């Protein structure tokens with residue numbers, strides 16, 4: 202179980218998350234939905250300790266997530282929104298790095314790498330530099346890395362971006378299987394159809410605040426079965442988040458004076 206308890210993240214002039222609270226149960230596929238700038242990546246980066254919330258607490262199975270908590274961190278695998286990391290490593294070197302970081306036995310990692318290379322059609326690419334790969338192939342390298350540790354919590358930021366239809370289909374199957382085994386799968390998306398297909402539970406974010414927390418089925422029932430697209434667009438209405446997330450002028454003036 203993951204709990205966000207009154208989590209706020211402020212950047213210099215922006216409140217990216219404002220007092221956000223929600224829970225994710227074991228076995229759930231959880232979707233974070235929202236427009237550009239709504240706070241999805243900030244939520245994800247807070248959970249995987251890439252950034253620290255300004256206030257509030259994130260707990261995993263009742264234990265607060267602190268920056269140095271290796272035990273909790275080892276339960277989490279993270280696929281960031283950009284796969285342009287570790288470009289000077291080969292795919293195999295990247296997986297070795299993950300294996301060492303998560304302390305995965307060699308033979309276990311090897312078996313999983315073989316299985317996943319075949320699954321994602323990356324056979325023969327193990328010794329190629331990541332920089333020589335297309336966007337979708339880089340994404341697949343990160344997905345394989347994430348799955349090596351059999352993570353209890355698998356977190357992905359916009360994971361479908363750049364994948365071909367076969368890879369998207371395969372990833373969806375994996376997401377379902379991973380959650381069915383009692384694990385938590387969390388991903389952010391702009392794509393309501395994907396969310397509808399996969400998610401047991403969604404949170405819709407708007408300007409760093411929660412507009413909806415629940416199932417898609419309940420959301421549709423509350424809106425007399427209007428199309429999901431209509432419900433969503435009504436809920437978040439297209440306003441420039443970068444403007445509306447800004448702290449008040451008064452805050453800024455105080456900041457400038459001090």
Ligand SMILES: Nc1ncnc2c1ncn2[C@@H]1O[C@H](COP(=O)(O)OP(=O)(O)OP(=O)(O)O)[C@@H](O)[C@H]1O
Nearest residue numbers: 212215217236237238239240241242243442443446
């Ligand atoms: N490092 C940063 N410094 C300052 N502001 C930031 C930083 N990262 C994000 N923000 C701001 O925080 C808000 C939320 O950004 P975030 O990246 O979480 O949105 P998102 O929902 O993931 O958007 P997208 O769908 O475009 O990826 C935005 O207004 C953004 O400009």
